Amino acid sequence: MREMISMVVVLTVLSAFSGGLLATVRSNTQDRIENQVLKFEKAPAIKAILSDVSNDPLQDRFKLTTDGIENTFFVGKQDGKAASVAFETKGKGFEGAIGLMVGIDLETDTVIGVRVTTHSETPGVGSRAKDDPSFASQFEGQSLENGFSVKSDGGAIDAMSGATITSKGVCLAATKAQELYTKLKPEINNQITNLAN
Amino acid sequence: MAQSIAKEFTKGLWAELPPFRLVLGLCPVLAVTQSVENGIGMGLATTFVLICSNFLVSLLRNIIPAKVRIACYIVIIATFVTIVELLMQAFVYELFLKLGIFIPLIVVNCIVLGRAEAFAGKNAPHMAIADGLGMGIGFTLSLGALGAVRESLGAGTILGTPLFGPDFQPFTFMVQAPGAFVCLGLMLCLMNLIGKK
Amino acid sequence: MTDYFVLAISCIFVNNILLAQFLGNCPFLGTSKKMETAAGMSMAVVFVLVMAGIITWITDTYLLKPLNIEFLRTLSFILVIASLVQFVEMFLKKSIPGLYAGLGIFLPLITTNCAVMGACLINIKEEYTFLQATVASFSYAIGFGLALVLFAGLRERINIARVPQPLQDTSLGLVTAGMIALSFYAFKGMV
Numbered sequence: 006m007r008e009m010i011s012m013v014v015v016l017t018v019l020s021a022f023s024g025g026l027l028a029t030v031r032s033n034t035q036d037r038i039e040n041q042v043l044k045f046e047k048a049p050a051i052k053a054i055l056s057d058v059s060n061d062p063l064q065d066r067f068k069l070t071t072d073g074i075e076n077t078f079f080v081g082k083q084d085g086k087a088a089s090v091a092f093e094t095k096g097k098g099f100e101g102a103i104g105l106m107v108g109i110d111l112e113t114d115t116v117i118g119v120r121v122t123t124h125s126e127t128p129g130v131g132s133r134a135k136d137d138p139s140f141a142s143q144f145e146g147q148s149l150e151n152g153f154s155v156k157s158d159g160g161a162i163d164a165m166s167g168a169t170i171t172s173k174g175v176c177l178a179a180t181k182a183q184e185l186y187t188k189l190k191p192e193i194n195n196q197i198t199n200l201a202n
Numbered sequence: 203m204a205q206s207i208a209k210e211f212t213k214g215l216w217a218e219l220p221p222f223r224l225v226l227g228l229c230p231v232l233a234v235t236q237s238v239e240n241g242i243g244m245g246l247a248t249t250f251v252l253i254c255s256n257f258l259v260s261l262l263r264n265i266i267p268a269k270v271r272i273a274c275y276i277v278i279i280a281t282f283v284t285i286v287e288l289l290m291q292a293f294v295y296e297l298f299l300k301l302g303i304f305i306p307l308i309v310v311n312c313i314v315l316g317r318a319e320a321f322a323g324k325n326a327p328h329m330a331i332a333d334g335l336g337m338g339i340g341f342t343l344s345l346g347a348l349g350a351v352r353e354s355l356g357a358g359t360i361l362g363t364p365l366f367g368p369d370f371q372p373f374t375f376m377v378q379a380p381g382a383f384v385c386l387g388l389m390l391c392l393m394n395l396i397g398k399k
Numbered sequence: 400m401t402d403y404f405v406l407a408i409s410c411i412f413v414n415n416i417l418l419a420q421f422l423g424n425c426p427f428l429g430t431s432k433k434m435e436t437a438a439g440m441s442m443a444v445v446f447v448l449v450m451a452g453i454i455t456w457i458t459d460t461y462l463l464k465p466l467n468i469e470f471l472r473t474l475s476f477i478l479v480i481a482s483l484v485q486f487v488e489m490f491l492k493k494s495i496p497g498l499y500a501g502l503g504i505f506l507p508l509i510t511t512n513c514a515v516m517g518a519c520l521i522n523i524k525e526e527y528t529f530l531q532a533t534v535a536s537f538s539y540a541i542g543f544g545l546a547l548v549l550f551a552g553l554r555e556r557i558n559i560a561r562v563p564q565p566l567q568d569t570s571l572g573l574v575t576a577g578m579i580a581l582s583f584y585a586f587k588g589m590v
Binding site for chain 3: 226227228229230232233272273276277280281283284287288303306307309310311312315378379380381382383384385386387388390391392394395
């Protein structure tokens with residue numbers, strides 16, 4: 006009986022101690038972590054896409070939830086007026102998910118640019134989607150009426166040689182962005198108006 | 203006294219060098235050693251967990267009832283792993299992204315639980331720290347060495363610096379999954395050769 | 400339906416948990432010297448991984464996420480897995496002694512098998528639905544078993560061959576594993 010009690014007591018105390026310790030560490034690192042995520046994953050892509058804006062899109066951001074998935078939208082302003090929005094979508098590549106930041110011109114509904122944010126593609130092959138700008142630049146100025154696909158699937162995008170799967174993954178992510186934007190456009194505009202006030 | 207501490211420390215460096223001699227904790231050894239940086243980062247994270255958990259386990263070795271000792275060890279280890287996870291997200295986010303799922307998986311790294319059970323549970327705290335430090339450094343060095351071989355052959359760089367000039371054709375096999383197994387196997391063979399003499 | 404089929408194929412072959420994701424390598428090398436132990440380990444993994452996959456998914460979706468304590472994921476998952484393994488062990492011992500005799504010694508080892516924990520974490524990371532997570536867990540376990548049994552078969556053959564002394568045992572085992580991984584590489588990009 007004594008042994009039973011000591012077992013229960015030791016485990017409980019230990020778990021409580023561990024929970025408390027972790028909660029403390031967590032609350033002290035939370036803000037830093039959120040900033041780090043923005044800084045390393047999103048910021049380079051956002052800066053590259055929304056290059057000629059007058060504000061800091063990282064500051065002017067809002068969140069929208071659709072189908073249980075939360076997306077963060079970053080707003081770019083020119084002359085104090087919201088001109089563009091950027092957000093991230095995911096596509097499936099050769100070795101897992103590819104994150105794609107897509108920038109959209111709010112007035113013309115065309116793609117300003119896309120950048121790969123996170124990927125785990127083969128170095129030197131699929132990783133060119135991120136490192137080689139000529140592939141991503143094909144998306145610039147494309148209209149958002151239809152989705153995107155590579156030429157072998159009847160689309161307009163030249164796949165990177167030797168990295169067809171990665172190219173398709175990027176197209177998939179871009180198509181998702183198109184669908185999301187079309188669906189959420191009224192809400193996005195609402196949020197931007199709120200943001201301005 | 204000092205001698206025995208030194209002994210516990212150095213055994214982890216050669217005689218019981220974790221991944222090679224004990225053939226334990228192989229998953230991170232194979233998975234994250236595409237580059238020196240990843241290997242050493244992973245090694246250091248594991249070392250931190252190893253030292254802390256060894257210390258705490260040894261400190262509590264007379265309080266923890268024998269029947270629930272494994273459960274207690276697991277709680278202790280998981281706590282430190284989560285701390286490492288949070289700290290890495292807050293301070294070295296880039297590395298955290300590369301190591302990904304293998305950080306939480308330190309919790310099931312056989313070396314950590316193995317040392318708690320085989321050593322820390324039976325020895326005084328200062329010995330346990332020496333043991334953890336030695337094993338951890340041995341583990342880190344092994345990961346670094348494997349990372350160096352794979353990175354130099356597979357990508358032609360060490361810590362991102364090119365080694366062989368522009369004409370070098372990277373031997374991509376080495377940085378991919380099959381290369382990891384073959385490379386570790388051959389290094390083990392080399393160690394057997396040296397050890398025999 | 401096709402989606403689940405594709406998911407299963409991808410988890411068994413393309414993203415094979417042992418050879419492509421590098422999870423569960425300790426038992427891979429440790430229990431592959433004999434076909435019998437390899438088969439026993441594979442069965443135990445299938446059994447535990449499916450249950451762990453389901454339970455951790457439920458834990459994460461209905462406990463950790465609503466309470467906003469995802470940072471306790473590592474801790475809670477390992478505890479769930481450890482107690483699950485204990486429970487399965489006790490249950491089998493009492494109710495199905497035949498199966499227990501077969502799986503018995505492998506069950507405690509599974510707690511520290513990172514294939515189980517890893518697969519559970521991947522289920523969460525890929526944001527699978529409940530059904531997807533179940534299918535994925537089962538397929539990962541099948542992939543684990545397939546690779547382990549194939550490997551054990553090869554190792555049994557190698558044991559009767561004459562191998563240079565420094566290459567013996569684990570060393571050649573790893574090189575062999577590399578060759579199997581290479582053959583699985585052919586599935587890459589298929590899905």
